[in-house]
Amino acid sequence: MKKVKIALLGFGTVGTGTWKIINENREDIIKHCGYDIEISKVLVKDTSKDRGLDISRDVFTNDIRDIINDSEIEIVVELMGGIDPAKAYIMGALNEKKHVVTANKALIATHGKEIIETAEQAGVKFLYEASVAGGIPIIHSIKESLTGNKIEEIIGIMNGTTNYILTKMAKEKVDFKTVLKEAQDLGYAEADPTADIEGYDAAHKLTILASLAYGHPVNFDNIYREGITKIDTIDIEYANEMGYVIKLLAIAKEKEGTMELRVHPTFISKNHPLAAVNDSFNAVFLKGNAVGELMFYGRGAGDLPTGSAVVGDIVSILKTRENPYIVKQFNRKNPIKRVKPMQETRCEYYVRLLAEDKSGVLGKVSSIFGQHGVSISSMIQKGERECPVSLVFVTHYTEEGNIQNAIEEIKSLSEVVEISNIIRLENGKKY
Ligand code: NAP
Ligand code: HSE
Numbered sequence: 001m002k003k004v005k006i007a008l009l010g011f012g013t014v015g016t017g018t019w020k021i022i023n024e025n026r027e028d029i030i031k032h033c034g035y036d037i038e039i040s041k042v043l044v045k046d047t048s049k050d051r052g053l054d055i056s057r058d059v060f061t062n063d064i065r066d067i068i069n070d071s072e073i074e075i076v077v078e079l080m081g082g083i084d085p086a087k088a089y090i091m092g093a094l095n096e097k098k099h100v101v102t103a104n105k106a107l108i109a110t111h112g113k114e115i116i117e118t119a120e121q122a123g124v125k126f127l128y129e130a131s132v133a134g135g136i137p138i139i140h141s142i143k144e145s146l147t148g149n150k151i152e153e154i155i156g157i158m159n160g161t162t163n164y165i166l167t168k169m170a171k172e173k174v175d176f177k178t179v180l181k182e183a184q185d186l187g188y189a190e191a192d193p194t195a196d197i198e199g200y201d202a203a204h205k206l207t208i209l210a211s212l213a214y215g216h217p218v219n220f221d222n223i224y225r226e227g228i229t230k231i232d233t234i235d236i237e238y239a240n241e242m243g244y245v246i247k248l249l250a251i252a253k254e255k256e257g258t259m260e261l262r263v264h265p266t267f268i269s270k271n272h273p274l275a276a277v278n279d280s281f282n283a284v285f286l287k288g289n290a291v292g293e294l295m296f297y298g299r300g301a302g303d304l305p306t307g308s309a310v311v312g313d314i315v316s317i318l319k320t321r322e323n324p325y326i327v328k329q330f331n332r333k334n335p336i337k338r339v340k341p342m343q344e345t346r347c348e349y350y351v352r353l354l355a356e357d358k359s360g361v362l363g364k365v366s367s368i369f370g371q372h373g374v375s376i377s378s379m380i381q382k383g384e385r386e387c388p389v390s391l392v393f394v395t396h397y398t399e400e401g402n403i404q405n406a407i408e409e410i411k412s413l414s415e416v417v418e419i420s421n422i423i424r425l426e427n428g429k430k431y
Pocket of ligand 2: 159161188189
């Protein structure tokens with residue numbers, strides 16, 4: 001049996017998942033690629049830590065040179081996370097003509113172009129299926145199976161931690177901090193969970209998918225981003241009453257050479273296929289001009305689901321080991337020229353505010369909306385004897401700039417105590 005040596009950089013949630021899959025599915029993997037994979041080195045910070053697995057201590061190192069300088073290691077699998085030193089280690093491996101597999105979306109979203117070009121120049125593969133939506137094979141699908149399409153729209157639930165939190169808040173009314181701790185214990189959250197709850201992680205993933213779908217690197221800084229920390233259980237209850245659920249959506253749309261790129265909490269109809277995506281599950285809803293609507297659904301985080309994508313990339317490299325072919329990743333001749341500023345984006349909006357329960361207040365607020373071209377589709381007032389009272393408006397489609405200007409003026413009314421929340425709706429009436 002032909003053996004091939006690989007190294008893992010990192011042996012946390014995804015590293016151990018990858019190790020388990022390679023060991024437990026060894027016979028099937030050999031049938032697929034013809035190679036017996038030997039994990040000959042594993043880079044960790046702490047080599048003395050008990051990993052609770054039947055793995056020789058000699059395999060562990062904390063010196064990257066043991067891997068980069070070992071000419072027998074053909075594939076380096078980076079599962080440490082972060083930019084520094086992960087980027088330097090990956091570049092070192094590529095420059096030594098080793099293939100690289102990674103799950104590091106933060107790194108690809110911010111330095112992907114440079115790394116991909118280095119791999120292409122070195123004539124080796126750089127694969128990163130696990131970086132977006134964990135176990136869902138969305139990158140391969142966009143790069144290969146959907147290339148006969150112009151991709152018009154990608155709408156995804158791409159962060160398991162926030163989906164887990166929003167699902168628990170909706171179903172069990174558990175408070176935010178408790179659920180976040182559960183998601184961390186389950187291995188879903190990033191080392192710094194701010195990346196999850198503030199939407200950076202979903203924005204990293206959207207950068208990667210949009211770059212592949214549109215054949216040109218998208219700048220991460222061009223993605224509008226809001227997290228879920230401002231979502232209150234009251235918003236979830238209002239959403240429910242009105243026939244919606246709240247999800248953190250990552251949205252990319254292309255129209256006439258202009259792209260919309262945004263990540264934010266969103267009301268979607270309970271009838272939308274994405275509304276049924278709960279817990280740590282992810283889904284990517286995609287529209288191609290030939291295929292129409294598609295939805296990919298599966299586990300977006302965790303050891304084995306993410307390890308599944310990592311091992312798929314390793315096997316894919318081994319299948320073409322004797323005759324590797326490198327396909328340029330960004331080859332579109334006429335790249336998208338313009339990312340639409342958020343101010344110009346058109347959405348429907350949910351606006352919740354607290355105001356004094358006096359006659360004329362509703363009229364004043366409605367009139368300001370009207371003056372700014374914002375038409376109201378529905379309104380709810382609750383707790384009539386309470387002061388202040390909660391007022392909820394849902395608007396028709398309007399430009400973001402209009403809603404922002406209206407809100408600024410409404411805020412200045414003496415009867416308005418606070419603007420409690422503004423949440424966008426997606427495809428409000430369609431489903
Ligand atoms: P993790 O559990 O925190 O594990 C990180 C591993 O990297 C640990 O083994 C750690 O060593 C090692 N490490 C970190 N810094 C190092 C350094 N400077 N030198 C040597 N070793 C170092 O992380 P994870 O959750 O597996 O995530 C790994 C990557 O996969 C990240 O890029 C993450 O975004 C991505 N990802 C994660 C998931 C998920 O569900 N967790 C899903 C998709 C993608 P010690 O063990 O000695 O501390
Ligand atoms: N922290 C990420 C999530 C891990 O919760 O989705 C998977 O990329």
